[in-house]
Amino acid sequence: MNTTILAFNNITVRSLNQVIFKDLSFEIRENENWALIGESGSGKSALLETIAGRLGVSKGHIDHTYFGSRQGVAGELVNWHKGVSFVSSRHSFRNLSNTTEFYYQQRYNSFDSDDAPTVASYLAGLNLVGHSAYWTMDRVVERLNLRDLLAEQIIKLSNGETKRLLLAAALLKNPILLLLDNPLAGLDVGRRADFNNLIAEINQSGIRIIMATSPLEIPDAITHIAVLSGGKVRTACTRAEFAIDKYQADSHVEIDEGELRELIERKPVESFEFIVRMNNVQIRYGDAVILDDVNWTIRQGERWALVGANGSGKSTLLSLINGDNPQAYANDILLFDRKRGSGESIWDIKKKIGFVSPELFQYFPSAMTCIQVVESGFYDTLGLFRPSNHKLAEIARRWMRLIGVDVDESQLFRHVSASKQRLCLLARAMVKNPPLLIFDEPCQGLDAHQQAHFKQVVNVVCKNSKASLIYVSHYHDELPEVIEQTLTLDKQNS
Incomplete structure (x- = not known):
């Protein structure tokens, strides 16, 4: 039996008085890993934010009983968001003054950059939750090649290094669901090649994956694909049923x-x-x-x-x-x-x-x-x-x-x-x-x-x-x- 992990049934999602989704249905089952594809603005990131609990659901029904069984609670007491880790395209680092007020040039100024935590202190300071301990500090540091960066202030990291740190932090929660928003952006050729193996290892550790990505960059561990357009899931199918040529964005342009x-x-x-x-x-x-x-x-x-x-x-x-x-x-x-x-x-x-x-x-x-x-x-x-x-x-x-x-x-x-x-x-x-x-x-x-x-x-x-x-x-x-x-x-x- 392929148990439902999370299901949205005819939900309406609003943000700032704007309807993001109306009558949206989407279901994630055990042993399923999903890729969300579609043109920019189609709703991929918004769906990830909804799953992560960052956008409010005003109508419809959410089936999250699976999380309750893992947390040992039932009904309305279930906080299913605690079983989800989300790596978005934007970080929310805090400096040592406990604010998010970084400025762009801060990483290059040695005095001011000292107000940012190091990679080691940032990871050590996370309030970790989770149902297993597969992804330990030592494992994420080694697997994501962070050992040489532990003493670096997080503000000094390159774009690709920041991506690796955010993924390490997400894995330390050992979540039920891992959400990734364009995770390959900013990674060099070598890191992108290794990412396929990393996703397979994450999946084998018992974590299910939902990621927004390009149709040309879908890891082997992905089993299902949802095509979004205009705030709706237009197609949801298995990987074997997915016809990539049908869903590639039109690259023909005309400019004035x-x-x-x-x-x-x-x-x-x-x-x-x-x-x-x-x-x-x-x-x-x-x-x-x-x-x-x-x-x-x-x-x-x-x-x-x-x-x-x-x-x-x-x-x-x-x-x-x-x-x-x-x-x-x-x-x-x-x-x-x-x-x-x-x-x-x-x-x-x-x-x-x-x-x-x-x-x-x-x-x-x-x-x-x-x-x-x-x-x-x-x-x-x-x-x-x-x-x-x-x-x-x-x-x-x-x-x-x-x-x-x-x-x-x-x-x-x-x-x-x-x-x-x-x-x-x-x-x-x-x-x-x-x-x-x-x-x-x-x-x-x-x-x-x-x-x-x-x-x-x-x-x-x-x-x-x-x-x-x-x-x-x-x-x-x-x-x-x-x-x-x-x-x-x-x-x-x-």
Whole structure:
């Protein structure tokens, strides 16, 4: 008999007076592991949040008796959320002052980063629950390759390292259900290859898995697939019944190239000989050498891919260019034909750069609307802290229209989907036509159509301007066609 673990029967789910699901039914049984697929905004993350208890159910029936049998209680006393671990696309780390008020540059400032707990103290401080002890501290540390990171402050971790830490924390609960929201985003090729084996091991330990993912990245242990669209489960089937070709997103895009060229020509890109010139750069924190003997020259109009494994120093290297890392002053670095430390301010640097990173969306004030976030790109601030300028807001709106998020301009940034947040930040990076664009894993969380759309925008911008480009991705097929050169960071040598 295949016992029901959790079942939603004709439920209605609301958030902020908006109906997310209506008459939704979804059932998870023993020995089933589910992949949720669908275009961005289809409801995959919302379904995970509903299962995790983060969204309220206002109508319908929930069968959670299985959790009660495991917890030794019955009826309304069952707190089935305690048997669920959720690894979302957003972390909720707290600093040692017991607040979540981290700021973006904190990871690069040695004094302020000390206010963040270490990996070891963060894991040790978790209030663990669970019905088994298969996933112990030693096991998660070894299996997720965290041993060398135990003494690191969590704020200093790379995007991929943070993913591993969050998964370790979720496993330490030894949950009945493990929920994963795009778990492969931000992982390098080696980590993605190992992820398939890790999911199999998690499943063998007795934990059932529900994950939102791409139809091209479904681990072998997944037994069932649900296709979501418009807040509904359109299809639920076994893996054997799943026809992948039928559910891949349309990657064909058309953009208004005339409008794009008009926006580019509105403010011609400034001219420089050298955008970046680094000589024998070294970055260390205590005894840990992050970058060693890095030499890199970017001339105006060059388009580069920056690649390397998780933890190889890519984000640290970008922080030296973007003005976020104070160790730039101790190195021989030229930016925009001017030596670092020769009197320029951080704002002199940032006004010449359009920047996107995987973590950036977490640092904007919660009361900002999407168009305010995009308009803030003119001022290089993480949010709009002055009255909106009508002319600049209109330019921001035109970029949002080109990238496909103009319908969300009045929505609060924190209330739109993660994919729309990232698209807003891409528009924010473009608005001032900077001489350098830095895109650090810009397509995380975007579906195939959104990725193709953004790549086409980047291609047209670069073909019609002198803008230089640094593009970071762990997926070769995400790289725009305009990429001409590659810098590879090796973790053992950097």
